[in-house]
Amino acid sequence: MYPFSKNNYKKFFRQLSLLLIAVFLTLPFIIDSFGRSSLHRLSEFNIFFADTTKPVTKPKKAGTTPAEGKQSIVNDLKPDTVPVPATAIFTPTDSLPTVKDTVIVDTLNMPKMSADSLDARVTFKATDSIVLRFKEKRFYLYNNADVKYKDIHLTAARMNFSQETGILEAMNVTDSTGKKQGRPILNSGDQETESDTIRYSFISQKAKIFHTKAVYGEGFVHSEQIKKSPDNTIFGFRNGYTTCNLDTPHFAFRARKIKVIPDKIIVSGPANLEIEGIPTPLFIPFAIFPITQGQRSGILPPQYTVNQQKGIGLENGGYYLGLGEHLDLTMRGAIYSYGSWGLTLSPTYRKRYKYNGGFNIAVATTRIGDKEVKQDFSNSRDFRVTWNHSMDSKARPGTNFSANVNFGTSTYNTYNTYDYATRLNNMMSSSIAYSKSWAGKPYNLTVSMNHSQNTSTRDVVITLPEASFTVNTLYPFQKNGVSGTPKWFEKIGVAYNLNARNTASFKDSLFGKEGMLKNMQTGIQHQIPISFSIPITKNITMSPSVNYGERWYTKRIVRTYDSLNNKIDTAYQGGFYRLQEMSVGVSLATAVYGMYSFGKNSKVTKIRHVMRPTVGMNYSPDFGSKYYYNLRIDTGNTARAFQRVSYFDGSVYGTPAAQAFGGISFGLDNNLEMKVKSKKDSTGERKVKLLDGFGFNGSYNLVVDSFKLSTINFYARTNLFDKVNISATANVDPYQYDSLGRRTPTYAWKGGKGFNIGRLTDVTVSMSTSFQSGDKKSKQKEQQKQDIETEQTSDAQMQAQQRQLEMVRRNPGEYVDFDIxxxxxxxxSLNMSKSRTSDYRRDTTIFNQYLSFNGDFSLTPKWKVGLNSGFDFINKRIAYTTMYISRDMHCWQMSINLVPFGSFRQFSITINPKAGILRDLRINRTRQFQDL
Structure with missing residues (x-):
């Protein structure tokens, strides 16, 4: 306790007498001081400790009136600062005086500033007490002291300041349990330093800090002593650099001396890696830890690996070259002991508010086996090119250009990728598109180039170019400015659609050769739809329509039967071929609602059924018969030896129907849902969907002699309990087939073998669901996700995110969520389809049934096991399977990734820090067993 607060009456009265004598002697000086100058602010060191014996006259600014040259000090006072007499000493038992009247300060009679005054205001506060000792020229703050000076903010349990030396000292305190409380925290700009003791000089703006922990980006520096220069450069003694946020970190790089240049770099001399306080044999001659924000060129360190086919190697090493705010280049390479190598160039470009994009050009040579043993030796040269480009929608309103290109050799993924998603995907596709819409006009133009490639079959399809031009629906009979209900002919709308496409299909071995252009198909399609709607009743609408179209081709296919070799030959004939088609029709649509109510005691209150039937009458003349001919597919003169085919099978836009159609189209869509009682809902009822949609559609041709009824399409979709998604489609052919698989004009239900609506030609069923336990941080993660989506991401960040996703796919065990x-x-999924073979001689049925599953579970809060696999019911084998085991070690993480069987067996174990700045400091052991 302080002397003034001790319970000693004699000593108290003796001190009180001395205090009254001192006040009596100094009272004339105090009165004189108040008469000549203003109150001093407690929150300013330079004014409070100023020499006030020699007044100084401050020159008056031009154009300043006497009223403008004065201000109220009360308006400048903060809640935690009050004006007090210069000789007062505040103790825990003192009461602070208050200011009741407004005091006017005359700026022309300000006191002269002393030589040891500061050049900026210092504000301070403390929770417990503030003690000033004028003879010692010292200033004390007790309990939660807080001081601000320029860009420096210092907090601590206790502080003291000496005016003679200009040194502020901050320190912690020890509580009754022996724990340190209120450690000093110094914030200078963006730099934060936590320590036991801080000594800061206001004169030199230097600081000496003891037992400190400073934060630099993702890293922490623990030092026994550091010296801070006026430019914030730091020199440390006996230091440890780590990314572990604990006071006693799990690991650190120990160095005797370091230098920190804020926002640039941390440099140290010889450093030793220490784990759990135990030094390891790993020493490095020097260490450089970049803490720079923004673009900087530099070396990308490689990763050590062991590959069963390629040998010992170094991967992903290279150099990053920053070429300014609009361009950069990343170069990475890989080299292996058996002679394989790879090189990747990844330039990116950007212009803010205009566009951004990037290339990825990769070449690789893979050598497997011994060159002397030819049957076991293989040498593959591969390449892969990707390009992405996007345009800011605000750069040129109405105009857009985008590109997403991905092509390469068929074996690139086989030898140069290791994640299961890339290996299982045997399709590569590309698209480059330009679109233009005219403001205030109904025109739209799109021009694109497309590419698709199957790496398994080595089939390549290139569309160059593909264009579409559309004119939105116009109403030529509609009058401008006419109010009221329009007449029926004013609702007639006319539109125009033009599509053009040039497509080439070939094997990838023919790329760039003459055979690439041999099978090129070119086509142009015109469509002019005319439509309008007429409401017949309140619930029934009639919609007549007329459609006219043409298809233009520059080549047709002629097939002939080679009886000598018993095969079909194909030839192409050039020219100009104009195919016409036309249709007229009218359709009726309505909706019918049905409701069934249950009793009061039933939990289900209502079931509602909605039916939406559609009926249409359509007529299409026979414009397509002349484009068909009978092709002999076998010897003999029987009907089975011939097949009806078209000259334009496989053309860009197909062939019109070979017969007239005049009939009825029909369809029925249904929706079924119910309401159940619920206390959680404000209405007392909760809606539950039983079937989102189910129904059928088809048509009946009245003008043909046979095959009048079309195939019937059935469909259903629902989401049970908002958890299980189910969808199914099926096509049923209502006619019978003979023993050779040919369609006959007899309905299936007339077969005499029980009721049969027809033959299934294709069926698709898919179901999916997901289950997981609760996540305590779900709201926080959702908010972070929304922040990321709303944040404008730079192209460099997008490239980093893509690389991160690649790492996630390649090493799933390193990126797991321990909160779930x-x-x-x-x-x-179940798929079944029936079709004729390419020689038209028989039917073929393709049947697929597949179950995929993936998930993970926590053995303990720090151990996670995961599995990603599936089962092929047709081939009766397990699909490509990956397993992982992950261990959260606070600032480190261990993961084991395993591909237990298959053509690409693999095992890897990795231990690495979580922080991105140390992502290359990893211990990795990989074994791959590739069956070729």
Whole structure:
């Protein structure tokens, strides 16, 4: 306790007497001081400790009136600062005086500033007490002291300041349990330093700090002593650099001396890696830790790996070259002991508010086996090119250009990728598109180039170019400025669509050769739809329509039967071929609602059924018969030896129907849902969907002699309990087939073998669901996701995100969410289709049934096991499977990734820090067993 607060009456009265004598002697000086100058602010060191014996006259600014040259000090006072007499000493038992009257300060009679005054205001506060000792020229703050000076903010349990030396000292305190409380924290700009003791000089703006922990980006520097220069450069003694945020970190790089240049770099001399306080044999002659924000060129360190086929190697090493705010280049390479190598160039470009994009050009040579043993030796040269480009929508309103290109050799993924998603995907596709819409006009233009490639079959399809021009629906009979209900002919709308396409299909071995252009197909399609609607009743609408179209081709296919070799030959004939088509029709649509109510005691209150039937009458003349001919597919003169085919099978836009159609089209869509009682809903009822949609559609041709009824399409879709997504489609052919698989004009239900609506030609069923336990941080993660989506991401950040996703796919065990105890995703698909073979001689049925599943669960809060696999029911084998085991070690993470069987068996174990700045400091052991 302080002397003034001790319970000693004799000593108290003796001190009180001395205090009254001192006040009596100094009272004339105090009165004189108040008469000549203003109150001093407690929150300013330079004014409070100023020499006030020699007044100084401050020159008056031009154009300043006497009223403008004065100000009220009360308006400048903060809640934690009050004016007090210069000789007062505040103790825990003192009461602070208050200011009741407004005091006017005359700026022309300000006191002269002393030589040791500061050049900026210092504000301070403390929770417990503030003690000033004028004879010692010292200033004390107790409990939660807080001081601000320029861009420096210092907090601590206790502080003291000496005016003679200009040194402010901040320190912590020890509580009754022996724990340190209120450690000093110094914030200078963006730099934060936490320590036991801080000594800061206001004169030299230097600081000496003891037992400190400073934060630099993702890293922390622990030092026994540091010296801080006026430019914030730091020199440390006995230091440790780590990315672990604990006071006693799990690991650190220990160095005797370091130098920190804020926002640039941390440099140290010889450093030793220490784990759990135990030094390791790993020494480095020097260490450089960049803490720079923004673009900087530099070396990208490689990763050590061991590959069963390629040998010992170094991967992903290279150089990053920053070429300014609009361009940069990343170069990475890989080299292996068996002679394989790879090189990747990744330039990116950007212009803010205009466009951004990037290339990825990769070449690789893979050598497997011994060159002397030819049957086991293979040498593959591969390449892959990707390009992405996007345009800011605000750069040129109405105009857009985008590119997403991905092509390469068929074996590139086989030898140069390791994640299961890339290996299982045997399709590569590209698209480059330009679109233009005219403001205030109904015109739209799109021009694109497309590419698709199957790496398994080595089939390549290139569309160059593809264009479409559309004119939106116009109403030529509609009058301008006419109010009221329009007449029926004013609702007639006319539109125009033009599509053009040039397509080439070939094997990838023919790329750039003459055979690439041999099978090129060119086509142009015109369509002019005319439509309008007429309401017949309140619930029924009639919609007549007329459609006219033409298809223009420059080549047709002629097939002939080679009886000598018993095969079909194909030839192409050039020219100009004009195909016409036309249709007229009218359709009726309505909706019918049905409701069934249950009793009061039933939990289900209502079931609602909605039916939406559609009926249409259509007529299309026979414009397509002349484009068909009978092709002999076998020897003999029987009907089975011939097949009806078209000259334009496989053309860009197909062939019009070979017969007239005049009939009825029909369809029925249904929706089924119910309402159940619920206390959670404000209405007392909750809506539950039973079937989102189910129904059928088809047509009946009245003008043909046979095959009048079309195939019937059935469909259904629902989401059960908002958890299980189910969808199914099926096409049923209502006619019978003979023993050779040919269609006959007899309905299926007339077969005499029980009721049969027809033959299934294709069926698709898919189901998916997902289950997971609760996530305590779900709201926080959702907010972070929204912040990322709303934040404008630079192109460099987008490239970094893409590389991060690639790392996630390649090493799933390193990127797991320990906040979710378990998770399970299931997906099931069933596909069946029947079609004729390419020689038209028989039917073929393709049947696929597949179940995929992936999930993970936590053995403990720090151990996670995951699996991604599936099962092929047709081939009766397990699909490509990956497993991982991950261990959260606070600032480090261990992961084991395993591909247990298949053509690409693999095992890897990785231990690495979580921080991105140390992502290359990893211990990795990989084994790959590739069956070729």
């Amino acid at each position: 105890p378990w998770r399970l995703d299931l997906s099931y």
